[in-house]
Amino acid sequence: MRNGATRQDVAKEGTAAVINASFNVYPGEIFVVMGLSGSGKSTLIRTLNELQPATSGTVEILGQDLAKLSPKELRALRSEHISMVFQHFALFPHWTVAENAAYSLETQGVAKEKRFEEAQVVLEAVGLKGWENSYPSELSGGMQQRVGLARALAAGTDIMLMDEAFSALDPLIRREMQEELKQIQARLGRTIVFITHDLNEAMFLGDRIAVMKDGEIAQIGTPEQILSEPADDYVASFTSDVDRARVLTAESIMVQAQELTEEDRIAFERKTLTVKHDATLQQIVPIVLEAQGPIAVEGEGSSDHVGYIRLATLLEALTPQQSEVVGGAGEAR
Numbered sequence: 001m002r003n004g005a006t007r008q009d010v011a012k013e014g015t016a017a018v019i020n021a022s023f024n025v026y027p028g029e030i031f032v033v034m035g036l037s038g039s040g041k042s043t044l045i046r047t048l049n050e051l052q053p054a055t056s057g058t059v060e061i062l063g064q065d066l067a068k069l070s071p072k073e074l075r076a077l078r079s080e081h082i083s084m085v086f087q088h089f090a091l092f093p094h095w096t097v098a099e100n101a102a103y104s105l106e107t108q109g110v111a112k113e114k115r116f117e118e119a120q121v122v123l124e125a126v127g128l129k130g131w132e133n134s135y136p137s138e139l140s141g142g143m144q145q146r147v148g149l150a151r152a153l154a155a156g157t158d159i160m161l162m163d164e165a166f167s168a169l170d171p172l173i174r175r176e177m178q179e180e181l182k183q184i185q186a187r188l189g190r191t192i193v194f195i196t197h198d199l200n201e202a203m204f205l206g207d208r209i210a211v212m213k214d215g216e217i218a219q220i221g222t223p224e225q226i227l228s229e230p231a232d233d234y235v236a237s238f239t240s241d242v243d244r245a246r247v248l249t250a251e252s253i254m255v256q257a258q259e260l261t262e263e264d265r266i267a268f269e270r271k272t273l274t275v276k277h278d279a280t281l282q283q284i285v286p287i288v289l290e291a292q293g294p295i296a297v298e299g300e301g302s303s304d305h306v307g308y309i310r311l312a313t314l315l316e317a318l319t320p321q322q323s324e325v326v327g328g329a330g331e332a333r
Contacts, residue, residue, distance in 0.1 A: 017215040018044045022057075027158075028189045030181075032206030034196055040215040041195045045163050048193060049082050050074055061159065079108055083152040087164040089144045091136040097123065098132040100147050104155035115154075122150040125184055142173035146180070153184070162194045166201065178204055199238045203227065203247040211235050223247045244318055245282040250275050250297045253317040254307030260294060264310060267293025274298050277306060281318060288314055 018040040025031040035041045046052040048059060050066040059066045062081060069077065083104060091100045098119045105115035123132060126146040136144055145166065152160050166174045178201060185192065196202050202209050203223040211218045211226065211234075219231035227247055230236035260268070273287050274296040287295055288311055299306040 018047060019215045020057075021210075021212075021217050023210060023217065023220055025191060025193060027191050029207040030185060030192045030194055030205050032194045032196060032202040032209045033212060034199055034202040034206075034209055035212030036197055038214075039212040041197075041212050042163055043215075044212070045161050045193060045195050048161060049078055049084070081157050082159045082161060083155040083157040085148050085152045085160065085162040085165040087168050089136070089148045091144060091147055093136050095135070096132065097128060097134050097136070097139070097147055100136070101150040101154055104151050108155070118154050118156075119150070122153040123147075125153065125187070126150045126180060140173070142169055142177060145169060145173075145177060149177075149181070149184075153188070153190075158191055160190050160192045162192060164195055164197070167196065167198070174201070181205065199241070200243050200246070203242055211238070224249070224252050228252075245285070246280055248281050248317055249277065250279045250281075250284055250309060251277040251307070253281070253313055254297045254309050255313060256307055257305075260308055260310070264294045264308075267291070268296070268308070272296065274303075274305070275309070281314065284309060284314065285318075 021040075021044060023031075033041045033044055043052060047054050048061075050059070050069075053067060061077065064077065066074065066077075092103070095103075098116060101123055102115040102119040105118055110118070120129075120132065123129060126149050128143065128146050128150065131139070131143070136147070139147070145168075149165070152162075166177045169177060181192075182205065194202075194205055196205075203226070206223055208220060208222055209226050210220045213234050219226060219235050221229065221231075224247065226235065227239050227242060227244070230239060268291075271291050271293065273291045275284055275287055275298070277297055277300055284295070288309060294308045294310050296305040297307040297309060298304065
């Protein structure tokens with residue numbers, strides 16, 4: 001998916017402009033677009049499936065320029081390759097959970113028996129096994145959003161566009177849905193563009209994040225880059241309230257063997273504990289406390305030690321620091 005130099009000069013009254021937004025979304029990643037109300041993020045996601053055509057530039061999906069497709073070709077592309085999850089669940093109240101989950105397959109012309117088989121699979125994946133014959137009114141808000149997610153997953157599309165999908169949920173349910181999405185993504189590897197105004201949510205979910213302000217992209221980078229290398233004061237202003245324990249990983253704070261003191265080495269030999277390179281600080285804290293000394297970091301797909309985490313380093317990472325603003329917006333390096 002590629003969106004090249006899109007300019008949306010207030011395409012309709014009350015709609016935020018999107019100006020010169022240029023980026024790529026890579027297969028299998030969660031690309032989060034984060035911004036405050038009026039920043040243009042919802043306009044941007046509507047542009048990605050031609051609900052709101054770009055006034056200049058191109059939007060390319062699977063090598064196809066959306067502006068050049070006929071209405072029939074565009075409908076086919078949306079049906080086969082793009083599904084959407086909205087903030088409001090938009091479930092049919094007179095349909096069962098299974099019927100709602102299977103709706104996207106019905107629009108694709110899939111036979112009834114086959115689409116209900118697929119619905120059963122995705123409902124189990126989102127934790128709704130046993131609720132297939134219930135109606136939306138019998139479900140909590142979080143469960144209804146799971147049905148909306150199941151409907152998008154059942155479509156079997158390559159790309160999922162999620163517009164403020166969890167913002168209407170209570171904080172606890174919202175966190176559960178974030179965890180659920182991460183687990184589902186680990187299994188299915190869809191390409192997801194996720195819109196949110198919540199930076200903690202963006203940091204937790206995103207492989208990369210685009211921060212928007214006044215219709216423009218202020219910075220694109222990994223969560224760790226956004227947190228530690230903000231492109232400008234606007235981006236930096238968000239980071240002080242971020243839950244760093246959910247964002248930073250072992251790899252980002254580890255030190256090399258030569259940086260360990262003799263006391264560290266003795267403590268490590270007395271009790272050798274390890275964590276994976278992508279473990280979050282939230283997962284690391286109890287292990288470091290148990291070790292009462294450094295712990296080792298294992299490399300990707302290997303048990304080799306690629307670094308070590310000291311208690312002092314961990315505490316420093318958990319404490320918000322005065323971020324140094326790096327020059328220039330755009331892709332963080």
